[in-house]
Amino acid sequence: MVDADNTQLNHKPSADTFLPLSRVRTIMKSSMDTGLITNEVLFLMTKCTELFVQHLAREAYMASCAKQSNDTLKYEHLSQLVNKRKNLEFLLQIVPEKIRVHEFQEMLRLNRSNASDDEDESCTESESDDE
């Protein structure tokens, strides 16, 4: 699997972390019902988050930039990857694909002609005001 190879790429096992443990602890605690967090678990989660950052950047870059011989990783590359990968589904709301205002209006129009649910529509409409 390409995935695994990439993550393994130049990985040196180490007990050092780059991200601050205290911040990762705060983030972990913000999740409901997290009990005690042992130092070992905190270390592992920090490492894991670091791996994730690198994984996300590398995958998005490989999928788009490398192919187009373009050397800048852009937001669009990330949102495209999030849309494509099943295991990144949890980021769909966090890194949504950007759409143009006129595309959005088109979507709204289609929605209106299709949907019978009034509540949904009023919701989307208020969002369009923000755009």
Place this chain on the structure above:
Amino acid sequence: MVERIEDLNLPNAVIARLIKEALPDGSNVSKEARAAIAKAASVFAIFITSSSTALAHKQNHRTITAKDILQTLNELDFESFVPSLTQDLEVYRKMVKDKKESKANNKKDASTGDATASSSSAVVAVDSEEAA
């Protein structure tokens, strides 16, 4: 507890460095992309934490263990992280063990009057940091 939502952000400089390390030399990252990755990383940590907590609770454990996290990663399709993390964990456990041993040795030294004050106090400082 989290007082401000910014408390959940990871430091930008560290994120930038991690990304730079992951990409080939000479590549750039837009500001927006970096911000999105930072946000994604925080959400990832929360996501894995809550999934691991759920897994631990299912086994009637109240606190999550390293094993719970690794198993969660497998279940959520991040199995490619597991080998690296397992290695890191081994190194970490060894380090903790070594620290404990050197502390025990220092104690022994102290009782025989041989301890260098500086080294034993250094160990104590590290320990209190861990306890915090």
